[in-house]
Amino acid sequence: MEEVERARERLENIRSVKPILGGLRTISLGSWQVALKRRSTVQNYAEYLKAMLPWLVPHLQTEPGIIARLRERVSLPRILTERRDREGKTAFPRRHLKTLVIGSERGLCGRFNVAVAEETERYLRRESSRGSSVELLVLGSRVERVLRRRGHEPAEVGTLSMTALPSLSMAFDLSHKWLRGYEERELDRVDVIYNEYRGTGAYESTVMQLIPPELPAGEAPPAQEDAEPGTRTEETTPPQRARAWPAPIIDTDPESLYATVVEQSTAVQLYKVLLDSSAAEHSTRFQLMESATQNADRLIEELTLVIQTARHHEITQEMQELATGAGLVGRE
DSSP, X not given: OHHHHHHHHHHHHHHHHHHHHHHHHHHHHHHHHHHHHHHXXXXXXXXXXXXXXXXXXXXXXXXXXXXXXXXXXXXXXXXXXXXXXXXXXXEOOOOEEEEEEEOOSSOOSTTHHHXXXXXXXXXXXXXXXXXXXXXXXXXXXXXXXXXXXXXXXXXXXXXXXXXXXXXXXXXXXXXXXXXXXXXXXXXXXXXEEEEEEEETTEEEEEXXXXXXXXXXXXXXXXXXXXXOTTOOOOOOOHHHHHHTXXXXXXXXOHHHHHHHHHHHHHHHHHHHHXXXXXXXXXXXXXXXXXXXXXXHHXXXXXXXXXXXXXXXXXXXXXXXXXHHHTXXXXXX
């Protein structure tokens, strides 16, 4: 009887938890799909921004010194001068790196935050061996806890929304601050450590260099030739359409325009990374909730069978006792 009572209690508990699992699964599915859709839109916009830069480079080159200063100020890493230590070995100046670690604000996502923390530890060991000074900025209270338990103290900690996707304003504020720090030589590089989305429930811990951003080729793409009337052109992807734009007319300060596009591109790239991490998080949580729901259904079937079997045994025993009491069955 005790075993049957325990089975009934477990069955009641599982049946009460199952709607919660279903709700979390539905929310994760919706957030996952929204993150993927927004990430695709942001990726297209980022490609359009990159396609603008080659058109601007020739205009910058017409003014002596501007392109060189701009490349150093905004887009290209500063040259580190080699020096010799006392033993005559080649050494480099100590670099100051700002590293953003992106995790999650909520749990129920498996090893999502542990994977980011492990990649962060490998990154710190690698940069420490190179003599770099790393300042950690952490987004997500869950990954912050994991890092603190492993003995790493973040310099700054930020929170992510528990009910919405990361905001574009966050990406713009962070990237703007870091670009200014790079221009003023307060930092040498900004890296981002996050879980890159690889499909349903799959991700890969990745280290990406955000600042200095990559420069596109300096040559402007060929202008699109007008098609003959009645000729149907094949549909192209947004980046291909961006490269096929007619040559733009630059009628403003090319240096300011170039710097603005680079800043916008950097912020959009960071926003894409935030969405990528969010898609990986919600995809992982959806898969875990899906598995938990299936396990709950299996346990409900098993416990129901245990209770029914015990009930059948009780009914059979009662009928035997009644039949024995009525003299229909002889006593042993």
